Amino acid sequence: MASVTEVLAQIEAVGTAQNRKVYRRHGAAEPMFGVSYKELGRIGKPLVGDNQLAEALWRSGIHDARVLALRIADPAQLTAELAHDWLSAVDNYVLAEELGRLVARSGLAREISDALRDLPAEWPASVGWFIVACTAEAAHIWSVDDLRVLLRQIRVELADRPNRVRHEMNAALIAIGLRDGNLRRSVFAIDRAVGPIIVDHGETGCKTPAITPYVERTLAHRAARSALGRKRKQPAS
Secondary structure, eight states, X not given: OOOHHHHHHHHHHTOOHHHHHHHXXXXXXXXXXXXXXXXXXXXXXXXXXXXXXXXXXHHTOOHHHHHHHHHHXXXXXXXXXHHHHHHTTOOSHXXXXXXXXXXXXXXXXXXXXXXXXXXXXXXXXXXXXXXHHHHXXXXXXXXXXXXXXXXXXXXXXXXXXXXXXXXXXXXXXXXXXXXXXXXXXXXXXXXXXXXXXXXXOOSSOOOOOOHHHHHHHHHHHHHHHHHHHHHHHSOOO
């Protein structure tokens, strides 16, 4: 089992000044090493599921180590107490989305999303809505009626929510639009009424995707994949 000292040494060795510059533009703060996601993936692969190590990496306070912690933590072992503890230190959208992705894979997705979405602070609310974006197609988490309530909330509140919350609401609209045709029509109506959703991405090349085209492209891609799968299953003539 790798120690936190060993893992920190590994990630420090592959950090670069250029990556630190890029990550600062995305809101990450020192201390950080500037490790690429490719390298984090390589280092983290044999560590997946080591929650003790994940907690130690998080306590280091180093941005890259915290990203790695959220990627190797076992969602099945995640507790609400630990999720909220980690959330209290989130100060940028990278960590907010990594934490949201971890929670979405746990059994706590609905509980934690419900606890966070309406909070006034940007990062907790962002995590709450990002969880919706990750799980909206999961019928065991959200009923169609649940999602209709969220659609009404987004339409009413969108313009007044903090910058990054608007981005995650946009992502939630896309995910809800992929759930079924009736919800999709509602999402497209909201898009026509309030879109495009404006989000300030600072000195980065990031963009908040246009809802209707994104949904339509995704559906087309899924249909093409499905058709290819059916074709491969056909017996040779």
